Amino acid sequence: MSRQHKIALGGLDLLPHISGALYVPEYETLIISDLHLEQGTSLARRGIHVPPFDTAVTLDLLESTLSTTHAKRLIFLGDSFHDAQGEERLNELHLSRLRLITNKYETLWIIGNHDPHPPQSLGGHGAETIALGPLTLRHEPAKKLKNEIEIAGHLHPGCGLSLRGRRVRGKCFIADQTRLIMPAFGAYTGGLSINSDAFKGLFDTEQTKIWMIGKSSLHRFSL
Amino acid sequence: MLGHGLANESALLISPTGGGKTLAGFLPTLVDLEAPHKNDGIHTLYISPLKALAVDIARNLEAPINEMKLPITVETRTGDTPHSRRQRQRINPPDILITTPEQMTLLIADPTAAHLMKSLNAVIIDELHSIVSSKRGVLLSLALSRLRTHAPNARFTGLSATVADPDALRAWLAPANQPPVPLVLGSAGAPPDIHILESAERVPWSGHKALYAIPEIYAEIKKAKMALVFVNTRSQAEMVFQELWNANEDHLPIALHHGSLDVSQRRKVEAAMAENKLKAVVCTSTLDLGIDWGDVDLVIHVGAPKGSSRLLQRIGRANHRLDEASNAILVPSNRFEVLECEAARAAAKENAQDTEYPLVMKLDVLAQHIMACACSGPFFADDLYNEIITAFTYRKLTRERFDQALDYVATGGYALKAYERYAKLKLDIAGKYRLAHPMLATRYKMNMGTIVADEMLKVRLASVKNRTGKRTVTGGRVLGELEEYFLSQLAIGNTFLFGGEVLKFEGLDEFGALASRAHGRDPMIPSYAGGKFPLSTYLAERVRGLLADRSKWQHLPTQVKDWLNTQSWASAIPRADQMLVETFPRADKHYMVCYPFEGRLAQQTLGMLLTRRLERWGAKPMGFVSSEYALVIWCLSDVSAMIKQGRISLAKLFDEDMLGDDLEAWLAESNLMKRSFRYCAIIAGLIERNFPGKEKTARQVTVNTDLIYDALRSHQPDHLLLRAAWDDAADGLIDIHRLAALLKRIKNQILHKALERVSPLSVPVLLEIGRESIYGEADDALLAEAADKLEAEATSLV
Structure with missing residues (x-):
């Protein structure tokens, strides 16, 4: 049994999950970012025939993650579909699996840059931003208001470490005391290095920590 | 050669470097085109593995043509040829086109190919021996099968250095349903004159720097007209170059040449060589092939030669005249390399070659070729299949496998048939496969080729x-x-x-x-991944033979002889058919060292599999390290005792059955398989190449192949690309074939010695422990200290 990490943010203890999801016990809410459903078919339209298994793999992971928490509410942090037509390309089986989930949990879809509209044929409601207690949830990290505490996605944070001559890479959560950026959940989503320009100016480096997703557990590092 | 050419017969010409192969290949063409003629397409195609070589050959050919005022046009087409000129070559083709395998493939993918090639008379392939053992050769052989369709009467001439098995190359050149092409042997040159550097200094136990020999190398350079100093890796090249520069009291012009340097810099060095302005060039395999660059009269080979053929090729760089012996000096950088150098010297003296078989049946390459054919125009599946199986490399391709590859190119080849509507190839009313969109041809051209480099x-x-x-x-x-x-x-x-x-x-x-x-003199040294060759199977066998046969030790330096003598006293010298396994305690750990001499890749796989077994049997293995010759595993449990008590059976430990479930389980997680898969996915056109330095836009984002690999393995384990990746890994990165041969060879032939301390033979591989990919001078000082400590332990027995 690996240890349960906690991310302290806005006076709450948030529980990062090995899958890349984040559980907020206080509000019985599971937050999931960047599912990128139907990424395979999206690429296939342009002649890049990556295996059409991404939606199935992502849903497997989603279902197994949900079964390990006591969540009542589910918040998708945007880019739930890889493109605006993604929902229409879902096959019947995947559609019904998703409906089961949205029927069981109170579901909120934050819209992202890939999916500008919330899904039409699934349960739940759409939103641009959501206030969850002291937390502001949105897809893209924004210029925050004073005292605002933010959870965002969009950037697909990832990191690489050199250990004994080997390079180990993985997705990660990254947070300081006022902002947390979540890793992408989708099966084919990779990681963007937290050292890249996109992350510049978002975090107070002194306070920043990362939780890297390993094979069987999370690993916490200071920056 | 001229006879075969004039009779319009294909042939394989084998001749050592300096035999005038290139001109011999062209002679029939020149005779043929001597009279004024009408140009209606390319007459002769000349394919060279190196861009630079293609340009040089064009230059060398133009000289006699101009001198004799022959009405023959010669042009080159390489990756550097501007678009406008390629366009022009299509409308107004030259008589002779000199090109590379990749450009050849691009040519046959062009819709005008049939027209351009219709009066093709001759195809000459240079350095055939070096092409056939890579995927470039596999792709080229498919392009040739297409050329045969366009120009059924063309003759195919292969030019090659001496090889162990010319029959394979003869068959490679002929259509699969016809007899191999005839062999023409050039006259053999004078045998090379090879010495192993006799150093007054101590040959180190381990490492690859050969720093001990720098003053002696420098002295040899001073005596020579121009010397080529060959090394195996780019980091070695940097090291040796810097050390020579530090020793360069006479300000000799010494240059550096390796694949990481900017092209313009490399060209400058080559030009200076051609003008005989240099005294020495430190180089890697970038100068293995090619035409004469100046009057090289000495080749110095620093480090292990790795293979007999490679060594002969490199030595051939000195003195391109047949009647004079090439002069070479081998400089081993450690004690095992002394054995390897001696074995290579003996092999080279007999002109004995490593056997390298042509690579065949690569499914990712097949997929790329099918796409190339689709780009050139619509095709019937039956026609293409029948054409492809005329290639030597695909003569055993089943129709079923071909259909799978075709399905893969069209829709990705997934059992779900999810991408039918996004197909890249579509059947038209006539029943022909047709490109679904012209944009796909552009993308094919951007991503074609079989060379996938690390980024x-x-x-x-x-x-x-x-x-x-x-x-x-x-x-x-x-x-x-x-x-x-x-x-x-x-x-x-x-x-x-x-x-x-x-x-x-x-x-x-x-x-x-x-x-x-920077101004400092103590840099961290770049550790380049590229440029490491495995020890050839043939040479490995000779090294084992040399080790086992004391009568051959007389050629070895005294210090190496002493080392082996101590080994035979302190432990044992295995017979040539045996594998020695030593177990001994050291500090708080227990070591097991074995000596397969099968190269690092195969031995790393062995190490991975042995540790899984030892773990299961309770030996608590902590890690392993492999050199080219030996493998060491260290454990917390007393391995000697476990063997003695029968808790570990060495026969069972090294049993061939490790290539079953254990291998399967390890590979599932192995990064090597993922790397192998990435290469196949790029070659087969599943994902696009990354163009370094070019910022990826959202539309260009490629999906991480590791993630695709995982998804495929769990959902469609029999997919074409997984098969291709496994096949490559078994040949290359994990070298299963060689490992399997080893396990078979040592069955009932394991010689075990339970020792009380480190054995002399094990010192070099023990020193590899803890050597990481980056090390600087401080680390080296530590290593040297550790080395001396180990050495004292090993010799305290005497």
Whole structure:
């Protein structure tokens, strides 16, 4: 049994999950970012025939993650579909699996840059931003208001470490005391290095920590 | 040769370097085109593996043509040829086109190919021996099968250096349903004159730097007219070059040549060689092939030769005249390499070659070729299949496998048939497969080829300014390229050796890496992944033979003889058909060392599989390290005792059954398989190549192949690309075939010695423990200290 990490943010203890999801016990809410459903078919339209298994793999992971928490509410942090037509390309089986989930949990879809509209044929409601207690949830990290505490996605944070001559890479959560950026959940989503320009100016480096997703557990590092 | 050419017969011409092969290949063409003629397409295609070589050959050919005022046009077509000229070549083709395998493939993918090739008379393939053993050769052989369709009467001539098995090349050149092409043997040259450097210094136990020999190498360079100093890796090249430069009291013009340096820099060195302005060039395999660059009269080979054929090829670089012996000196950089050098010297004296078989049946290459054919125009599946099986490399391709590959190209080949509506190839009313969109042809051209390099970044000279406390770095001249992997490990301010200078890393920008000149003399040394060759099977066998046969030790330096004598006293010298396994305690651990002599790749796989077994049997293995010759595993449990008590049986430990479930289980997680899969996915056109330095836009984002690999393995384990990746890994990265041969060879032939301490033979591989990919002088001092300690232990028995 690996240890349960906690991310302290806005006076709450948030529980990062090995899958890349984040559980907020206080509000019985599971937050999931960047599912990128139907990424395979999206690429296939342009002649890049990556295996059409991404939606199935992502849903497997989603279902197994949900079964390990006591969540009542589910918040998708945007880019739930890889493109605006993604929902229409879902096959019947995947559609019904998703409906089961949205029927069981109170579901909120934050819209992202890939999916500008919330899904039409699934349960739940759409939103641009959501206030969850002291937390502001949105897809893209924004210029925050004073005292605002933010959870965002969009950037697909990832990191690489050199250990004994080997390079180990993985997705990660990254947070300081006022902002947390979540890793992408989708099966084919990779990681963007937290050292890249996109992350510049978002975090107070002194306070920043990362939780890297390993094979069987999370690993916490200071920056 | 002329006879075969005039009779319009295909042939294989084998001749050592300097035999005038190239001209012999062209002679029938020149005779044929001597009279004024009408040009209606390409008459002769000349295919060379190296771009630079193609340009040189064109130059060398133009001279006699102009002199004799022959009405023959010669042009080159390489990756550097501007688009406008390629366009023109299509409308107004030259008589003779000199090109590379990749450009050849692009030509047959062009809709005008049939028209351009219709009067093709001859195809000449240079350095055939070096092409056939790679995927480039597999792709080329498919392109040739297409040429045969366009020009059924064309003859195919292969030019090759001496090889162990010419029959394979003869068959490679002929259509699969016809007899092999005839063999023409050029006259053999004078046998080479090879010495092993007799050093007054101590040959080190381990390492690859050969620093001990620098003064002696320098003395030899001074005596020679021009020397080529060959090394095996780019980091060795940097090291040796810098050390020679430090020793260069006479200010001799010594240059450096390796694949990471900027092309313009390399061309400058080649030009200076051609003008005989240099005294020596330190180089890697970049100068293995090619035409004469100046009057080289000495080849110095630093480090292990790795294979007999490679050594002969390199030695052939000295003195391109048949009647004179090439002069070469081998410089072993450690004691095992002394054995390898001696074995290679003996093999080279007999002109004995390594056997390298042509690579065949690569499914990813097949997929790429099918796409190329689709780009050239619509086709019937039956026709294409019948054409492809005329290629030697695909003569055993079943229709079922071909259909799978075709299905893969069209829709990805997934059991779900999810992508039918996004198909790249569609059946038209006539029943022909047709490209679904012209854009696909453009993308094919951007991504074709079989060479997948690790991602490289340009290194530029940076100027750093501090203005009002703000540090700005701007990039200047391009110095060359380095693996992204290596650069990602550097922190700003770290120093490394590159292009013979110590550079300071200044950071990355959108174009690549920035570095400034540093003044320190103790750089971190770049650890390039590229340029490592495995010890050839043939040479390995000879090394084992040399070790086992005391009568041959007389050629070895005294210190190496003493080392082996101590070994035979302290432990044992195995017979040539045996494998020695030693177990001994050291500090708080227990070591097991075995000596397969099968090269690092196969032995690493062995190490991986043995540790899984030892773990299961309770030996608590902690890690392993392999050299080219030996493998060491260290454990917490007393392995000697466990063997004695029968808790570990060495026969069972090394049983061939490890290649079953254990291998399967390990490979599932192995990064090597993922790397192998990435290469196949790129060659087969599943994902697009990354173009380094080019910022990816959202539309270009490629999916991480590791993630695709995982999804495929769990959902469609029999997919074409997984099969291709496994096949490649078994040949290359994990070298299963060689490992399997080893396990078979040592069955009932394991010689075990339970020792009380480190054995002399094990010292070199023990010193490899803890050597990481980056090491500087401080680490070396530690290693030297550790080395001396180990040596004292090993010799205290005497």
